Amino acid sequence: MVEMSKHMRSVLKDVPKLKIFEFSQYASQFNDVIKFTVGEPDFNTPEYIKQAGIKAIQNNRTHYAPQRGTTGLLSAVAESLATNYDLHYDPKTEILITNGVTEGIFSAIMAITNPGDVILVPTPTFSIYTPDVTMAGGTAVEVDTSHTNFKVTPDLLKGYLDKYGDRVKGVIFVNPSNPTGIAYSQDELDKLAGLIKGKPIFAICDEIYSELNYDGEYSSMARPLPDQTILTNGLSKSYAMTGWRIGYLCAPAAVTNEIFKVHSFVMTDVATFSQDAAEAALRGGLKATHEMDAKYIQRRDYMYKRLTAMGFECTQPMGAFYIFAKIPAGLEQDDTKIIYDIVKKARVAVTAGSFFGAGGEGYLRFSYATSMDQIREGMDRLAKYVASEQFK
Known part of the structure; x- marks a missing residue:
């Protein structure tokens, strides 16, 4: 039998899978996990936009x-x-x-x-x-x-x-x-x-x-x-x-x-x-967008404060909905290892900085595109993890 997979375009061997989504899928096996991984708004599409889509389908x-x-x-x-x-x-x-x-x-x-x-x-x-x-x-x-x-x-x-x-x-x-x-x-x-x-x-x-x-x-x-x-x-x-x-x-x-x-x-x-x-x-303008932005800013400020208090050195986010945080001293410094440990022990999923290329090593990316209730609980869990694992 000819192994046809060996006869594909050779350059594809140098193309990796998207590790962000691979890890997010791995984290999904834990029923009670809080995800700060994939950057997707937790808001639903505004109603007036959905109605326009429905009307378009009804009008064939x-x-x-x-x-x-x-x-x-x-x-x-x-x-x-x-x-x-x-x-x-x-x-x-x-x-x-x-x-x-x-x-x-x-x-x-x-x-x-x-x-x-x-x-x-x-x-x-x-x-x-x-x-x-x-x-x-x-x-x-x-x-x-x-x-x-x-x-x-x-x-x-x-x-x-x-x-x-x-x-x-x-x-x-x-x-x-x-x-x-x-x-x-x-x-x-x-x-x-x-x-x-x-x-x-x-x-x-x-x-x-x-x-x-x-x-x-x-x-x-x-x-x-x-x-x-x-x-x-x-x-x-x-x-x-x-x-x-x-x-x-x-x-x-x-x-x-x-x-x-x-x-x-x-x-x-x-x-x-x-x-x-x-x-x-x-x-319809930017009203719906600005309403979401106001909530993102509240989430950003809360998460930034909590992470800083835990010893994470964070960039000051000016846009998007991510915080890029340097792993505190005393914790596992390999970002690809620590994310698996965090999700297993704390049931919190975050993304390894090295998934984003050179310069990301030793950092974690936190998405705050999720509810404040989830952010509060996730930060509480992470704080307990840091306290128990640091300088272990």
Whole structure:
């Protein structure tokens, strides 16, 4: 018998599974576990958005959608970006509706990457960018930001640009960040943009947490660098619509046209009724999002206070819904080992920092996208664990 699995595309051997979801699945075997792992809002999709989706299905909006997106949603995205962010894109030529940001990032990286190209991936970061580059035939180079407050600085970026020279095709920017919760100011991004402006280098921007930016104004590479920026965003986090799979991608028309080729063969289209619901969400404004944000801030502040009291050294989250915390001295320092010990002994599930690449070792990521009751109980359990295990 021929072992056909040995005859698959060889590059896939270098593509790991998503450890975040693997561990979360492992933790699910414990009936009473409190999860601070997967970053999914615990809120339900707002009622007016659900009703728009139901109405669309009742009106038989269940057939193929235009491959670039419905006219209504494309217009709503363009209007939302112009009104809320002062970013201006032509809905007919510069915007694609994607199956979440995940597909938008994949299609963008596949469209711009040639064999040998380097994509710079600041880490710690969510675990999709490096595998996407690998599958595209490029080289993902991790840029460890753990010594620069988890931000790319001009000096750090310049060092990598000098090292890899003309091979650099793109730089990933996630703002606000998963897993650290940090957010760049516009001034910081402007300075970084100056290093790649006018060069054949794309800024690939994941702004899925842009509406969950609590302590600062919106900032984007698309402002100083519109001709070189591929902007991705979506409604999963801001409108609690993870299961609807609605994202969007914006770029200059000629760039969008090339990315569309990948998108169209990977996806065909995105469900029409999901797009109608997303249109309703955007046209309904930001009231529902702001109500959720207020609760996230309460949860963030409470969790930050409790973790700090236990001896965790935490980054100050400015956005998203994560706290990135350094494991206290006296506890197991291997983050991949301690998460299994915590879930077994304390029935609390958290994510290992090393799952997010270079610079994440020795840290844990806590998601506060869950109820205050769960957070209080989880922090109580963790405090008992730390007290019993520290310097054991």
